[in-house]
Amino acid sequence: DAGVIQSPRHEVTEMGQEVTLRCKPISGHNSLFWYRQTMMRGLELLIYFNNNVPIDDSGMPEDRFSAKMPNASFSTLKIQPSEPRDSAVYFCASSFGYDSGGVLFFGSGTQLSVL
């Protein structure tokens, strides 16, 4: 298996632009997580899906952030409009049987820079 695949690896954009981050979880996994990592705040859970349904989105910072999972093999995290304080590394992770203690597998992350 190729693991959790994220794209793009790097994204540089200007303030106000829309940014879309993509994630393909490991085949067969039924839980998907979006995390954000910064030096100041560490790793923060933004949202997680179970069987394509959002379960906990309490970590989504504000209405500018939205996440979708139209099917079991694809998810997007969108920021519109983007702001410099959104600059961070965004990780996607997937798991099988998270509710019963499944192992988390992480993608390589997307480094986002908003100028």
Added chain:
Amino acid sequence: KQEVTQIPAALSVPEGENLVLNCSFTDSAIYNLQWFRQDPGKGLTSLLLIQSSQREQTSGRLNASLDKSSGRSTLYIAASQPGDSATYLCVGAAGRRALTFGSGTRLQVQP
């Protein structure tokens, strides 16, 4: 909400030393606790996962223990090597509640 604390925040040791990294959590109803390593500029690599019914897991020179009653987990690294230099993170899973990461321990093993 689950809170996870990792001590120490940073650690520098000479090669060959045995060392212990600590992880404390507030919600004892966790399903499992997972240890990761993160190299600079890279993603997270899973090291060990301990289910709530287990007390420890071992992989090579690594041993992780879990004490739910006291809200603690430890990661023991035997005979440390320069290649072990990384940030080590723990995360507790608690069902439908959010997974929370600790802030990590930055380990530097000097050759």
